[in-house]
Amino acid sequence: MTLRGVRDFAYQAVYRYMINLINEVSTDTRVKLPSLRQLSLRLNVSISTIQYAYSLLEKEGRVYSVAKSGYYVWPLASNPMAMPSGDLLERLYVAARRPGMVVLSGDEPALLASLDGTLLRLERELVRQYPHPSQPWSQPCGVWELRAALAARYTSSPTRCWHADDVYIGADLQGVLDILIEVLGLRGATVVVESPCDWLILRLLQDAGVRILELPWAHDGSLDLVSLEGMLRGESVRLVLLSSAINLPSGFAMLPHDCLGVARLLDHYGCWLLENDTYGELGFKPPPVALRDVVNPERLVVFSSFEKILGPEAPYAYALSRHMSSELQRQFLLRSFRLSSIRQRAIARLYHSGRIDQHLRNLRPLLSQQADEMSQRLAQHVGNQVTCRMPAGGATLWLGSTHAVDMRQVFQHLLARQVVVAPGELFSVGGLHHQHFRLSHTFHGQPDLEIALAALSEALRRAQIG
Template sequence: MNNNKTDFAYQMVYRYLSRLTNELPGGPAVKLPSLRLLARRLRVSISTVQNAYSLLEKEGRICSVPKSGYYALPQPCNDTHCEGNDLLERYQAGTRRPEMFVFGADEPTLLQSLDGALLNLERDLMRQYPCQPDPRFQPFGDIELRTALAAYYTSSTERCWHPDNVFIGPDKTGVLKTVLKALQLRDCAVLVESPCAWSMLRTLQSFGIRVVELCADAEGVIDTDELNGLLQHGEVKMAILSSRMDSVRGRIMGAEQRQRLADVLNRQGLWVLENDSQGGLCFDEQATPLRDLIDPERLLILGAFDKTIGLEAPFGYLLSRHSRPLWHQQMLLRSFRLPPIRQKAIARLLSSGQLDRHLQSLRQSLQERVGHLTTLIDRYLGEDVRFEHPQGGATIWLNNVHRVDMGRVFERLLEQRIVIAPGELFSVRGLHQQSLCLSGAADWSQNIESMLVIIRNALVQERLG
């Protein structure tokens, strides 16, 4: 994290002004405090206040009027897409509204990111690699980043990766679409663990894929005999499973259970796509990744940097030892044009060990924050929900003790300016309707206790029977 005092003061003023402008009533532009008054009030320099105002002006949230001062501009209404019945659209519209407290977003790096270090590296690299007119591009991703990822995933001579096995895309969804296209999975069936990230579910559905949801019991155990019977019909062509832990619930599968699951998948000869976008956030660093148990010729590894580095590193990536010409063809057809300097900066974070050090610190921060939130949930919601203490990640999965109308709970909380993630978002079959997801990486400058009280009241008011 950046400990520079000037940066801290600038960020503090920016956050203060952001909240101030968000809380202003709609209507005409409202005059904001003068530079001198705000500097005195917040005990910072006038230049620090000026920098914060300038950024808000570039974002179109305020304007400066010569000889008059700064004014907050009315913000466009984001409710236009809230009128439909699609839960995901309503959830996303809620998260975009500036006055909302987003309590359900899975964004671990909001707690601590490497965005600052990444951008500093990028500036240094821009001086080393001056921009020149050059029509050439690397369709598989920058070779330095591919080399760094290959080294990052190599754990032994038996589990060795090379740059030719690595492919970079604009984001995880773009890479996933490339996989589905390359393997010709349109209109086939794909097995996913449930609950599953809504972005992945919607991507699969957009290809006409039938999603088969694999659910564990209350103890986290999967019936492998039932799974074996399900896969014997041959309709399922690929399984998408988390690397070290269930990324939604933060649950680590037992070693024996994981081995039995891998044995079934290997016997059936399925493609196995290991989702490693949050593997580095598992609190148990010794947990065995799924890839170590899967037939290497049927293994694909899907990853991304946004959950570990930050939103300034959106790129996704794929590792595969199988059919290199197939992936080359697909990447050439899609012709992703990605900024090479940003890719090189990410490569330096990987190869220097800075990402590993960051992940160690981020895991510790997440463990403390999520642990604190579970204590508060137990105190304020203990009679209404049951949950497991997460073993990684930023989110906590809650199951209601009493039957409730979760749709009405969601709407009631929106009216209170709170956005939760209802469990129904994480299924295509309408599962998890008595569950919800909260994030420990929410804005803790807010009164979390009062938010939980409001959630408890909504759960009580919308009980069924």
């Protein structure tokens, strides 16, 4: 089956195919659907197109995904409380994708402002210009236009400059991180990771047998440089993984003093930096400095994705590195990412035309306003039950309970009320953040929000320990 055409975009045809497939396999037990790669080969379309179709089905509550496993069809006779009994992250994933749930655990900044229409218009224009790509496999690291646009965006000086050949584009963040783990030789190595840290990153490192040392952010938004130096001096640390400017979910912006301190320590101990720039452009205010602009560029690798800015229609991720080019090219070639060249070129045009910058100028104040409004609502409903520090960017709030609570009990109680939050323990591998949870603030005009926040207050009260 080949899905082509200018008027009928591929993901729409894939979506209809998946609807029919779901109707065929639906039973009273959960059924696993074909993987992204299997469907890509079956339907002769890119992995990103399959992923976008799956994301639409998830939002409609027709399917759900399980980390490191795949996509599943909801059982026909499913009980709303029939959750997996084991892994907490799997339970969260399943619950968040059930129809009728108020999902306060998400992290989707682009919900407030979308470039869907603009991206589709650009794709239509490009389809007319490139109706039949003659060499779909000729650019395994991404199309040159997008790589050049990213290289230009990350260049800040003649000595801190990037070129298109330093940029590598993959299907999604997980795929790019898998490659970086391999190329950087992290399997079985020791890595210092800021904490809290995104659970996708933590799970991938754990699966690779990486020994993780957690460097917690302090309550005042600073990094403990004394602890970092102790780790670098006393351990054989392969690299340090830190955010470029803003750590999420904590919402802390890195202080200029801490940036310089980290750079000094990394340089002194000859340690590499793996910089997470996923939220680097989502700060409410421009950061005074990004970490990559002060560390040694010869021992630096940066990774990020488009999804947080553009939404699920742009799931691609990318890495920037001046070194290890032959091994990076080899790994990207072996992965055989089937990325839509048309969509990549459309994203590149968003950068070249300045539309990305305009989009961010519109998105940042919306995110800031939503964070402020959610903070006010939390003050009304949970009052002194939680601590809430205003974030420096992003689409979530990092909340801490002012009383000792069983956060898993809070999580379970809220599920019974059809509300989903993200417990803080998911953002640590060493038992940190058990009294915290992440809450999305990108809720614009949600009628169930007041009920959900009242349920949160009740859950925190019932789960108090002692």
